[in-house]
Amino acid sequence: MIREMGKLGDFEFAGLGGKNMFAAGLRSAFGDVSTLSTVGFVETIYFLGKKVRLLNRALGYIKQNPPDAVVLIDNQGFNILLGREAKKLGIPVFYYLPPSVSVWAEWNAPKVAEICDHLICNIEADTHIYRKFSRNVYFPGNPVIDKISRFSPDPAFLPNLGLDPAKTTVSIFPGSRHQELKKLLNIMLDAAKILIEKHGFQVLLPLSHEGYRERIERAIERKKLTGKVTLVADDPYSVMNASAVNIMASGTATLESVLMRKPPVICYRIFPISFMIGKRLVKKQMIGLPNIFLDKKVFPELLQGACGPENIVRHALRFLDSDAAYHDELNGYYGLVRGMMGAPGVSLRAARYILKHL
Structure with a gap:
């Protein structure tokens, strides 16, 4: 959206984000804050102090440098508070990717609309x-x-990594948040070990943030998988595309995998208290985005205790061992999800909408 707005006029963008937003033209107010993202309720406590300080700094920045508009993006816990204060200052507030009230917490809709x-x-x-x-x-x-529409597969991707395109490749995506790595990385590596040693597969692991590299490399070494699990930086789409199955933390990546016509095994583990609270708030008893769009549990969701190495492997193998009829059925679901996304040019349409209403 930043990139598309930049094409439509002479604008300055300042705010909070990560490397991709900075590359698109965002001037960072306080550095890369992408690793402060959290999942779950109890898990948020770990970063609460940092988030409160960041919120106060962001509010101070807005007061000292009043913008023509504030555009909130996702991250509702933080952004609802920021938007409320911006509204009090008389600054127009746009919320791009607001809370998904059709999925959970419909009662939140009037509060979000108000600010x-x-x-x-x-x-x-x-x-x-x-x-x-x-x-x-x-x-x-x-x-x-x-x-997805901008992605162009590179046929040399696997050979350039020293891997064999003829061998079955599976990827593990343990997530982009600290809590996801803590809960899922070792379990996914255990699953990878089974897939490598018992089934002869190749395993890729995309690096979601450079700050996680050392942590992930140590985990790979502890599992005696050095040289067996291939770590890939800055190219998650090539990883997804090269894989027959993607084992993934629940999130946007699972939707991207389906749009690439690659089946995800969806994994989710958080603190039990957070899970119990979340179950009371959701409208649909599903957590994977592609399943939510389809309103049907097509792709396996391994939650809490069910998210173990053997179960992950079992579901991954089911995709790999299925017959042509099952894959035809999956292709139908891929098409349905694709149809719900709208036509490419979404970011441009969003940018034009914001400019129209400034």
Whole structure:
């Protein structure tokens, strides 16, 4: 969206984000904050102090450098507080990718609508709920489709890594958050060990953030998988595309995998208290984004205790060992999800909407 807005006029973007937003043209106010993202309720406590300090600094920055608009992106716990204060200062507030109230916590919709002048949703079902509380709700499509449509596979990707394109390749995506790595990395590496030693597969592990490299390399070494699990930096789409199955932490990556027509095994482990609270808030008893879009549990969701190495391997092998009829069925589901994303150009449409209402 930043990149597309930059094409439409002379704008300055300042705020909070990570390396991809900086590369698109965002001037960082306080450095890379992408690793402060959390999942779960109890898990947030670990970063609470840092987030409160960051919020206060962000508010101070806005007061000293009043922008023409504040664009909130996802991250509701932080952004709802930031948006409320920006609204008090008379600054127009746009929420791009607001909380998915069609999936969980519908009661949150009026609160979100109250602090926002405009809501730009990435799930069409959310618009129907938000429009009960705001007239300024827009669905340009899901921006994931823009990134997918720009991706061009490199046939030399595996050979360049010293791997054999003829061998079955499986990837493990343990997540981009500290808590996900803590809960899922070792379990996924144990699954990888089985896939490598018992089934002769190749395993890729994309590095979500350079700051995690040492931690992941130590874990790989402890599991005696050095030289067997291939760590790949800055190219998650090539990893997904080269893999027959993607073993993934629940999140946007699972949707991206399905849009690439690669089946995900969806993994989710958090503190039990957080899980119990979350179960009370969700409307649909599913956690994987592709399953939520399909309103059907097509892709396996391994939650809490069910998320163990043997179970992960069992579900991965089911995709690999299935017959042509099952793969035809999967292709139908891939197409359905693709149709729900809208046409490419989502970020451009979102950018034009913001400019129109400034």
